[in-house]
Amino acid sequence: MFSMMNGLQHYGQQALRAARYIGQSFMVTLEHMNRLPITVQYPYEKIIPSERFRGRIHFEFDKCIACEVCVRVCPINLPVVDWELIKSMRKKQLKSYSIDFGVCIFCGNCVEYCPTNCLSMTEEYELATYDRHELNYDQIALSRLPFSIVQDSTIQAHSSLGYLS
Structure with a gap:
């Protein structure tokens, strides 16, 4: 009899x-319902990258002096510079310049160390x-001008997300 009472007490x-x-988890759920949505409906809404965002590299052919500093500072020797003396x-004289973005790690060393500033990072x-x-x-x-998200009227641009502010 005592073990049955002890079992009922333990069950209770x-x-x-x-x-x-269950009540605690329900309260957490209710707290999260008051928050702004975090999800962005991607093709129709886009987040504006920060100022220091490192996107596609923009290249200005006329400014390049073929010094190959970008190749030397790149951790993977990625930019291919073809020139003739x-x-x-x-x-x-620069003949061709190419970067394989499938391999690029977007570190920004080439942009930072370029003596003529012919390379720049875009928001793309x-x-x-x-x-x-x-x-x-x-x-x-590479010389194609970057496309700005803000100027596209069909896309709603978000400057920041609710959880970041």
Whole structure:
């Protein structure tokens, strides 16, 4: 008889503990219902990147002096600089410049150490393709001006998310 009473008491304690845990979890759920949504409806809404965001690299062909500093400071020796030496002027002439964004780690060293500031980071982050060879940008693709999210009237731009502020 005593063991049966002890078992009922233990069962009652467990039921109360379970009810308390359920109540606590329900309170957490109610607290989260008052928050702003975190999810962004991506193709129609986009987040404006911060000022220091490191996106696609923009290249200005006319400013480049083919010094190859960008190649030397790159941790993976990524930029491919093709140049020819003009002996009469004792000067390098840039023939082609390319970066493979499928391999690039977007560290920004090339932009930081470029002596002529012909490289700059943009806000572009939509570089996805179905073929990885399309991520190899030559000087023409790199010199394309960056597209600004703010100027597109079909997209609602968010400057920040609720949980970040």
